[in-house]
Amino acid sequence: MECPYCDHPVIEGADHCDECGLPLDDTSLPEPANAVELALLTDRVSLFEGRRPLLISPSLPVREAIRLLALNNIGCMLVVEKGELVGIFTERDVLLKVGEDLATSGEKPVSQFMTANVQSLPVTAKVAFALHRMDLGGYRHVPIVNEHGRPVGIFSLREMLRYLTRTLAE
Numbered sequence: 001m002e003c004p005y006c007d008h009p010v011i012e013g014a015d016h017c018d019e020c021g022l023p024l025d026d027t028s029l030p031e032p033a034n035a036v037e038l039a040l041l042t043d044r045v046s047l048f049e050g051r052r053p054l055l056i057s058p059s060l061p062v063r064e065a066i067r068l069l070a071l072n073n074i075g076c077m078l079v080v081e082k083g084e085l086v087g088i089f090t091e092r093d094v095l096l097k098v099g100e101d102l103a104t105s106g107e108k109p110v111s112q113f114m115t116a117n118v119q120s121l122p123v124t125a126k127v128a129f130a131l132h133r134m135d136l137g138g139y140r141h142v143p144i145v146n147e148h149g150r151p152v153g154i155f156s157l158r159e160m161l162r163y164l165t166r167t168l169a170e
Contacts (some may be wrong), residue, residue: 001014001020003017003022003024004018004024005010005017005018005020005022005126005128005129005132006020006022006122006124006125006126007122007124007125007126008020008122008168013081017069020129020133026076028079030085035038035167035170036131036164036167039127039167040127040128040131041086041126041127041128042126043121043125043126043127043163044105044123044124044125044126044127044155045121045124045125045126045130045144046123046124046144046153046154046156047127047163048144048154048156048163049077049152049155051153051154052152052153053076053078053151053152053154054068054074054077054078054152055077055078055079055080055151056068056077056078056079056080056089056110057079057080057081058079058081058087058110058111058114059109059110059111060083060084060109060110061063061091061106061107061108061109061110062098062102062105062106062107062108062109062110062112063102063106063107064096064115065077065089065110066094066102069089069091069094074142074161075090075091075140075141075156075158076090076091076141076154077115077157078143078151078154079091079110079111080151083150083170084144084149085118085120085145085149085150085151086114086116086152087111087114087115087116087117087118088114088118088141088143089110089113089114089115090115090140092128092140093113093115094113096142097113098113100143101156112115118142118143119133119137119139119142120142120143120144120149121133121142121143121145121155122144122145122146122149123144123145123152123153124148125144127160127163128156130142131160134157140156141154141155141156141157142155142156143155
C-alpha cells in the first residue's frame with residue numbers, strides 16, 4: 001500500500017504515513033472540481049526537474065555564492081558534499097543571515113549561512129503534496145531528489161506559478 005499524498009510505501013493498517021506524516025484513516029483524496037485541481041492531485045514534481053540545480057560546496061566563500069546567485073539569476077543553490085544534499089543557500093539566507101555583514105563575512109564558508117537539514121521531495125511526490133509541504137514549512141524552494149537521495153531539481157514558487165499558468169491555459 002502507498003500513501004495517497006506522497007506515494008511512500010506504508011504498512012497496511014498504519015494511522016499516519018512515516019514519510020509525510022499525513023493521516024491515512026481517510027485515504028480517499030477529494031474529488032477534483034476542475035482540470036487544475038486534477039493536475040495538482042495527479043502531476044508529479046518530476047515535471048520540475050527541467051533546469052538542473054546549481055550545486056555548490058559547503059566550503060565555497062559566501063561572497064562567491066552570492067555572485068553565482070546573481071550571475072545565474074536564481075533564488076537558491078543546493079549545497080552538496082560527496083554527492084549528498086547537506087543544505088540549501090537562498091536569497092533569504094543572504095538577506096537574513098549575511099545581511100549587511102558581507103564585508104566581514106564574505107570569505108566565510110557558505111555552510112555558516114545555509115539552511116541545513118533541508119526538507120526534500122522525491123521525484124514521485126505529487127504537486128499538491130509539495131505545495132502542502134512548502135506551506136507548512138514556509139519554504140520558497142524545495143529540492144527534488146532521486147531514489148538515491150541525489151538532487152535532480154528544485155520545486156520553487158516561481159516554477160509553480162509557471163505550471164499553474166500553463167495548466168490554466170490548457
